[in-house]
Amino acid sequence: MDLNFKVSQLITSEGAWNIDLLRELFVPEDVVRILSFPPSRNVPDALLWAHTKEGVYTVKSGSWLQAQPFPGMSDVSAIQKKVNRLKTCVWKIKTVPKIRMFLWRALSGAVAVAECSIQHGLNVDPICKVCKQDLESISHVLFECEKARQVWDVTCIPIVFGLALGFIEYMEQILECNTIGANYRQAIPWLLWGIWKQWNAKVYAGNTGDKDILIAHALEESEQWYKANEEEEVHKSQGLVANGGGEKKWSRPPRDILKCNIHASWLNSNSRCGGAWIVRDNRGDVMFHARDAFVPTSNRIAAELRCLIWAMKSVLDLRVTCVEFWTENLSVF
Known part of the structure; x- marks a missing residue:
């Protein structure tokens, strides 16, 4: 329905309701209610709030409407719960604070890629600035872009790629990745950070970078971090996320x-x-x-x-x- 549709458009030239148009636009119960009072052409059109008798918006009626279930709300809630769970896990990932913050921002959609810029109302080219092929999203830059795929292929980290997968699904995969060697598993946060820095270096400085150097640097950084933090039990654990018992x-x-x-x-x-x-x-x-x-x-x-x-x-x-x-x-x- 056109949101700018006026009541006068529902009235015939004879001053009666256009019943056929009413039946086309409204459910039968509403048609009966509309036909219960005669139309008037002398009253100017105005915006009315449907959830109060007076037709005037109130905070109480707005709060009531917000609390009502709507179609699709359960799906949105489920997705948000998943995002919130991942955000909680991100703060426990064994890595440096700046990488945890970066991953949290990525889950929040607060990373400077074209898709996020468009969602914030900016008029930018949606195509990836590096591969010039696909939508420049967070998941594309960190996992699907050609340079990122090369890194994941070399490390043999078992990531399932797919057009229907978003950053949330990819994060779930790497957080549950327990089938590879400890050195690569522990380096995953640094690999993500390295991929992001390499992508920015290509976009803003024209530096192509080398996947082997990126991987070697990530492995070295993660090893130094684990040694510096003297977490012997971390090397024996099978996941990226720290246990909550020691918080x-x-x-x-x-x-x-x-x-x-x-x-x-x-x-x-x-x-x-x-x-x-x-x-x-x-x-x-x-x-x-x-x-x-x-x-x-x-x-x-x-x-x-x-x-x-x-x-x-x-x-x-x-x-x-x-x-x-x-x-x-x-x-x-």
């Missing part, structure tokens, strides 16, 4: 006291390290936060101490005095 939840500070959590990222004595801190109140609301990079330090404890001193100075500069500092590295204290 540590944030605990509230006493009332009228702020809590500052700090964390330092350290790889080796030759690399720059980084740190971050976040201050929350008793309700868990974020008051202040910051992150920074430091010059190389000799070990992880030194990096954590440098981060702690920096956080203390920063909080003092903010004139926050009633605050307690927390770190997961017990060696600092």
